[in-house]
Each structure stands twice: as C-alpha cells, then as structure tokens.
Amino acid sequence: MNSLSISILGLWSLIILNFTVHQSFGEPRATEVALICGNRTAVPSDRQVYVANFLSAMESLTPQVSRQGYGVAINGTENNTVYAFGECMKDLSRRDCDLCFAQCKTQVLRCLPFQRLIKGGRLIFDGCYLRYDDYMFFNESLGSVDTTVCGDDEFSGNQTLFRANVLELVRNARVEGPKNDGFFTGLVSHGNLTVYGLGQCWEFVNGSDCMDCLENAASRLVSCSSKVEGRALNTGCYLRYSTTKFYNNSGIDDALGEGGESHRRAIIIASTCVAVACLLFIAMISLFVRRKILREKTAKKQLGPLLAVVNKSRINYSYESLERATNYFHDSNKLGQGGSGSVYKGILPGGQIVAVKRLFFSTKQWVDHFFNEVNLISGVEHTNLVKLLGCSVTGPESLLVYEYVPNQSLHDYFFGVRKDVPKLGWEERLKIILGAAEGLAFLHEKSNLRIIHRDVKLSNILLDDDFTPKIADFGLARMFPEDQSHITTAVAGTLGYMAPEYIIRGKLTEKADVYSYGVVIVEVMTGVTNSTFLRNSNSILHKVWNLNRLGKLTEAIDPSMNGKCPEELASRVLRIGLLCVQASAELRPSMSAVATMLIGNEQIPEPTKPPFLSSSIAATPAAVSSPFLEANGAPVIGNSNTGSSGNEITESFLIPR
Known part of the structure; x- marks a missing residue:
C-alpha cells in the first residue's frame, strides 16, 4: 500500500473516530x-x-x-x-x-x-x-408567524405532576435565559418525573426583548403541556421541553448520577482518538500538501515556454520577497478581491510600495489571466494604465506585481460601502472621464498591439493621488488582429457594461470597450449605477436618453454637483456618453474621437437609442446556436468586484443554457 492510500485510510479512520466522539457528547x-x-x-x-x-x-x-x-x-x-x-x-x-x-x-x-x-x-x-x-428584520423579537409545535405523543403518567414540571421549567427558562446571554438549559425533576428544556434568544435579540420573547414562548407552550414534548418558535427565540434529554450538558447527568458510565466511556474514546489523531496527523498533512503541489504544478505546466521567459527576465520577483513585502498576505494589507485573485499592499526592501495580486488556481481561466497580464500587458505603458511591474512563478502560487495606486477605485467614490469617501467634484470627474478615454484610445489605436480590455467598469478604474485615472485588471483583455474587423470569442465581462452585439452574438470589436466606457460616463455624471438592462424602466441609460430627447439633460446631472459645474459642458459630456452606448456598434465613435470631443468644441451628433435586451431577444435561435458559446451552451463570465455569482445567473438568462 503506497503512502497516498495509507493517508486516505488514515483520514477516513480519523473521520469515523471523530464522529464517534461527537455522538458521545451530542x-x-x-x-x-x-x-x-x-x-x-x-x-x-x-x-x-x-x-x-x-x-x-x-x-x-x-x-x-x-x-x-x-x-x-x-x-x-x-x-x-x-x-x-x-x-x-x-x-x-x-x-x-x-x-x-x-x-x-x-x-x-x-x-x-x-x-x-x-x-x-x-x-x-x-x-x-x-x-x-427582503427587509431589515434584525430588530424583531415577535411576529405574526410565530407558532407552537407540540409533540404527537400524550404523556401517559401523572398528567397533573407532569404539567406542573413543564410549567416550572419554561418559567425557569423565561427568567434565567436573559441573565445568561439569552441561553438556558436545565431540568425540573419532581416525583420521579424529569422534564428537560432549552431556550435561546437569537443573537440580535437581547435584554427586555429577549425576556418578552421567552415569556411569550413559555405562555404558548402551556397548550402543549399534556404532550411529551413541545416547541415554541418565535421570531426572536426558540424554547423546547422534552421528557428526553436532548441538549449537550453532561454535568446535569452527573449530578443526577445517571450518566457516569457513559461519560467515562466518552473520555476513553476521546483519549483513543487523540492518540490515533497524532499518529495520522503527518500522513494527512502529506496528503493535502501533495495534492496542492500536484494541482499547482499541473496549472503551471500549461504556461509552457512563458515560464522560462519570465524566470530570466527583469520582471521576475522571488516569491519569498513578495511574501515578506505583504507581511505574509496579512488581511490588514488586503486591498480588494476580484474574480481572478486577491490584491494586497506590499512594501519592497527598497521602500517601494506595490500592489501584489495572488491568482486563483481554481478557475480554468487562470492561465489566460496570467498570460494576458504578463505577456500582453507588461510592455504597454501609458499614464492612464496601471503598470505591471513584474510577477513571480517560483513559489506555491503565481503572483503579479503592479504599481500601487493609493486613492481606491472609482466605484468606491460612488457605490462603495465606506461612508467617509468624499464626493467627487466636476473637475475631478472630467479629469477621470478624459483620462480613461485616452487610456483606452492608446490600447485600441496607439500601442504596438490592438488590445480590447473587455471589462471596463468603475471598479477597474483606479485613482492616483491627484485623481489621475488608471485602467486596471487586464485579465480578460484580448489582442486584436490587424487584418480582422472583429473576432468571435467566449463572452466575458460584467453585467450592465457589456455591449449588446457582444452578449448576443459574441462579436468583439473595440466598440465593446466604447460601450462599457459610455456606461461609465453616464454613471460618473449621474451618480447612479446602471442596473441590469433586462428592466427598461430602471435603466439609467434610457432615463438619460429620454431626458436628452426632451431637452432636459441637465436634470440627469448628479444633484451633488448642482451649481458647482457648468451645466452646458456637463450636458455635452453626458451626450458623448450616450453616443458611446448606442445600440448600433457602427454608430459609436472611436475612443480617440471621444477624447477629441471631450476637449473640443465641435458639434456632437444626436445619439440614437441605447439597447434594450429582453429574454425574448436573447432566446432567438441565433443566440442559442452562436459559436461563441461553450460546449454546455453557457457563456463565460469574467471576474467582477461586484460579485461574479450574480453575473453568471443573469447572463445565463440572457443567453439560455
């Protein structure tokens, strides 16, 4: 028998023994x-x-x-x-x-x-x-659906004595529970009749509310007092009695002299388990470590010749140096987490502050993310793009090292959980919008490669000390062949920012980034997030478009900027955003044209209507049979700081399985 088989056998033995111990106590x-x-x-x-x-x-x-x-x-x-x-x-x-x-x-x-x-x-x-x-219920202790569940069996002995024991027990729970952090276990034993009980107030119910809840539960359990057990189920507490001991408290049994032998057996079994666990511990650790190493080696093999290039290049960092720089990836240094990995603040030996991303190995897109960031983006430099400084492939996991951008993401300034983040002013918003446009224009037209980002959104636009925007997270980026007008690929991105032709047909061009950028403009200028476009009435894009059509575009401007921005110029920026989110990709301007419009005075064309996608549109035969779908018919959804699980479910609705 090899060491792996021994380890597995040991693991199962430990599980069985642990299960036995727990059965002894509860x-x-x-x-x-x-x-x-x-x-x-x-x-x-x-x-x-x-x-x-x-x-x-x-x-x-x-x-x-x-x-x-x-x-x-x-x-x-x-x-x-x-x-x-x-x-x-x-x-x-x-x-x-x-x-x-x-x-x-x-x-x-x-x-x-x-x-x-x-x-x-x-x-x-x-x-x-x-x-x-769907509402905040944490302050509730009693409610209209509170109920009592009585046992099926009647007590067959002295009913009067039994009922008296039950009533005394639940009264004890009502009095003692609030004094003991909302928890009570105990028994009442008179005339050779023993009744056991447990009461507990839920964590958010305390003080007088806990007492009221248990008192209500105790009064309602009177209706069950002829049964061998009963339970009161209130919004804020739980109360149960039974003729059988059901809770974990061996001390009570010992006091009654009823459980000494079973307690001794439990101690013997527990001692045996501890000894066996010590013997099996090394084997179990070996099993887990071996599996992890094999999994990571398999993933790294997929990188092929890129590993040799990285190991010999100036962008290679040792895993140990990055581990120390982040204080061993301590939670206090964690900056955030996306679909492809967690990001930590680190300080290198020379004092340089960096951001270190730990890539997840659990997704099959991991190799694509790593390849894109290292091979595709490492040579691309622009003021409005987050610079990749290097990477590490020598340790137990692969790491990416970026320049540190201190001022959080654009998402944090509008929809983040922190309340101490100040509102952005007009000059800051315009600077961010223009800088993001110039960064995307560089990717699309002016770098040595034609690169489509595919995941332009507020949380992927980071802000430097002076609010210079820097586009980040190129894990989903794709290089665009010069001789092709578009490419057809698996759908990846974030719901609400994805262009309609990309979702429905998998048709990817630079105009997909233009659409996402247009959504960003509308969100920044209105201070409202673009809700899922399955609901036309709730789409901020359509609300802004309708206001533009009625000549009331100034009403869409974020109220926090009232009187603090030139309304004509702000309306112009919003119209540029509407040009970027037009349903027809051909009508959307290029990013270089957008940058020119933002700083120029030429007349802007009247935008056409933004797209509205419904389940009926998404369910067309063309959509179901599109070549960009994977074998199971489901689109690939990329990383998102706003929660990938939500994106996956909604995208599956847009393009049915």
Whole structure:
C-alpha cells in the first residue's frame, strides 16, 4: 500500500473516530421543526438577480456561523436586497453546528421555487435556525408567524405532576435565559418525573426583548403541556421541553448520577482518538500538501515556454520577497478581491510600495489571466494604465506585481460601502472621464498591439493621488488582429457594461470597450449605477436618453454637483456618453474621437437609442446556436468586484443554457 492510500485510510479512520466522539457528547440535531415561507414574491424580471443575491448572502453566512455560531448578511441593492441571519444552538459543538447549518441552507431552498420565488423564509431545526427576507428584520423579537409545535405523543403518567414540571421549567427558562446571554438549559425533576428544556434568544435579540420573547414562548407552550414534548418558535427565540434529554450538558447527568458510565466511556474514546489523531496527523498533512503541489504544478505546466521567459527576465520577483513585502498576505494589507485573485499592499526592501495580486488556481481561466497580464500587458505603458511591474512563478502560487495606486477605485467614490469617501467634484470627474478615454484610445489605436480590455467598469478604474485615472485588471483583455474587423470569442465581462452585439452574438470589436466606457460616463455624471438592462424602466441609460430627447439633460446631472459645474459642458459630456452606448456598434465613435470631443468644441451628433435586451431577444435561435458559446451552451463570465455569482445567473438568462 503506497503512502497516498495509507493517508486516505488514515483520514477516513480519523473521520469515523471523530464522529464517534461527537455522538458521545451530542448530535447536530438537524431535525426540521418548521419551514415558514413568506407571502411576497419576486417579479419575473427580478428573479435572477434576487437568486444571485440570496446565494451570495448564504455564502457569506457560512464562515460566520462556523466561526462564532451566528452570522448576519446583507447583499444586493434597491428592490433586490437579501437580509439573512443564521444561528446555532449554543450547546452544539462547532462540528455539529456546521453539519446542522449546512443542511438548513439546503432545505430553505424550498422557499425559492423559480416559478414563484418567495422573498422571505425561515427554517427552524432543533439545532440551528436560518432566516432570509427582503427587509431589515434584525430588530424583531415577535411576529405574526410565530407558532407552537407540540409533540404527537400524550404523556401517559401523572398528567397533573407532569404539567406542573413543564410549567416550572419554561418559567425557569423565561427568567434565567436573559441573565445568561439569552441561553438556558436545565431540568425540573419532581416525583420521579424529569422534564428537560432549552431556550435561546437569537443573537440580535437581547435584554427586555429577549425576556418578552421567552415569556411569550413559555405562555404558548402551556397548550402543549399534556404532550411529551413541545416547541415554541418565535421570531426572536426558540424554547423546547422534552421528557428526553436532548441538549449537550453532561454535568446535569452527573449530578443526577445517571450518566457516569457513559461519560467515562466518552473520555476513553476521546483519549483513543487523540492518540490515533497524532499518529495520522503527518500522513494527512502529506496528503493535502501533495495534492496542492500536484494541482499547482499541473496549472503551471500549461504556461509552457512563458515560464522560462519570465524566470530570466527583469520582471521576475522571488516569491519569498513578495511574501515578506505583504507581511505574509496579512488581511490588514488586503486591498480588494476580484474574480481572478486577491490584491494586497506590499512594501519592497527598497521602500517601494506595490500592489501584489495572488491568482486563483481554481478557475480554468487562470492561465489566460496570467498570460494576458504578463505577456500582453507588461510592455504597454501609458499614464492612464496601471503598470505591471513584474510577477513571480517560483513559489506555491503565481503572483503579479503592479504599481500601487493609493486613492481606491472609482466605484468606491460612488457605490462603495465606506461612508467617509468624499464626493467627487466636476473637475475631478472630467479629469477621470478624459483620462480613461485616452487610456483606452492608446490600447485600441496607439500601442504596438490592438488590445480590447473587455471589462471596463468603475471598479477597474483606479485613482492616483491627484485623481489621475488608471485602467486596471487586464485579465480578460484580448489582442486584436490587424487584418480582422472583429473576432468571435467566449463572452466575458460584467453585467450592465457589456455591449449588446457582444452578449448576443459574441462579436468583439473595440466598440465593446466604447460601450462599457459610455456606461461609465453616464454613471460618473449621474451618480447612479446602471442596473441590469433586462428592466427598461430602471435603466439609467434610457432615463438619460429620454431626458436628452426632451431637452432636459441637465436634470440627469448628479444633484451633488448642482451649481458647482457648468451645466452646458456637463450636458455635452453626458451626450458623448450616450453616443458611446448606442445600440448600433457602427454608430459609436472611436475612443480617440471621444477624447477629441471631450476637449473640443465641435458639434456632437444626436445619439440614437441605447439597447434594450429582453429574454425574448436573447432566446432567438441565433443566440442559442452562436459559436461563441461553450460546449454546455453557457457563456463565460469574467471576474467582477461586484460579485461574479450574480453575473453568471443573469447572463445565463440572457443567453439560455
């Protein structure tokens, strides 16, 4: 038997032994008590976005619950925000909590049938709780859907004594729970009848609200007091009693003299497991390290001769030097994360500040990202393009090194989560718009290569100290052959910024970047994000176009600039943005023409209507059979700082599988 087989066998042995130990002390209690779905549903055009936000919220909850026993998540914007909360019972071990919550997340999906997507639901297990909704519910303790679930079996003994024990137990929970951080376990034993109980207020319910919630739960459990068990399920708390001990608290059993032998057996098993774990630890680590090394070696082999070129060039950095520069990729140095990797601030030995990107190995597009950044972009230099300083391919992961741009991204100044970021003034916005145009014009027309960025958006425009814009993240860029008018390729980019001819037919030209740039202009000048263009009434592009048609374009200008910018010039910039987002690619100006219009005074043509794509357009036979689709019929969606999962779902709706 080879070392890999031994390691696998050891791993399974450890899992089985650990499972035995946990069974000795408790269970995940992943028994469903109640699933309560709301009565508000998402309109058809919102379903894809809402599902994407729901999945992102669930993904955010999981590590929080695993780490601290509870989690809160808020994901989305406008009418599609998902508020979510999850918590485990405080007597569960971390492992049992993880098991319970994992099953809870799976089962709550029953409130999300696609044909009638419900924007709210809660699932109560005996060991954990999960709720999501479309409004902020975190301050609620009681609600209209609070319910009581009584057991099926009647108590067969002395009913009067049993009922008295139940009432005393739930009163104890009501009094003691709020004093103990909202948690209570205990028993009442009179006349050889023992009743066990557990009460817990959810993390966001405390003080008098916790007391009120448990008091309400206790009063309603009176209706179950002839049954062997009962549960009160309130918005802000959970209360359960049973004739069987169901919670983890071996100390109570020991005090009664009922569990000494089982406790000793548990200690013996635990001790055995610790010894076996020590013996198997090295084998397990070897297995994981070996797999990681093999996976990374396989990925790096795909780079082919580029590795040799990098290793001998001036752009090569040692992995160890970059690791030290970022304080070993400490979270305090993390600048952000996109679809292709995480970016960290680093200080090189000479004092130079850089940005270091750690590329994800888990995506099959990794090689393309690395090749584009190193081979395609490293020789391209312009004031308005983020400069690639080098890379590292010698360590356990591949790293890219960029110049450090200190003033965050353009997205942070309009739609970021930080509230201390100042509003941009007119001069700053015009400088950013003009600089971005000149950077793209250089890529399209003036560099040695014709390069299409494919992912121009606010979060990929970084700002220097003096607000000079620098276009970043060339992982999706494509070199454009001189002898071709367009290329047909897999769709990649960010929803809301992608040109219609590119989404529907996979037809890629420089005009795809022009369209994305036009969306950026409209967002910068209005201070409003371009929502998904599946909903015409909510598209800022169409609102601005309609105002232009009515001669009221000044009404679209960001209110924060009222009286602080020349309205005629601001309206001119907005019209240039509308020229860039015209439905017809042929009518859109080149980026060099855009730059000229921004600094010149010549008359601007009247823009035609922006595109509006619907599911019926996207479902045409031409779209379904387009050659740019992958084998499974799904478009490739690129990295996005605003959440890639949402983009993938919505794009699949635009171009059905």
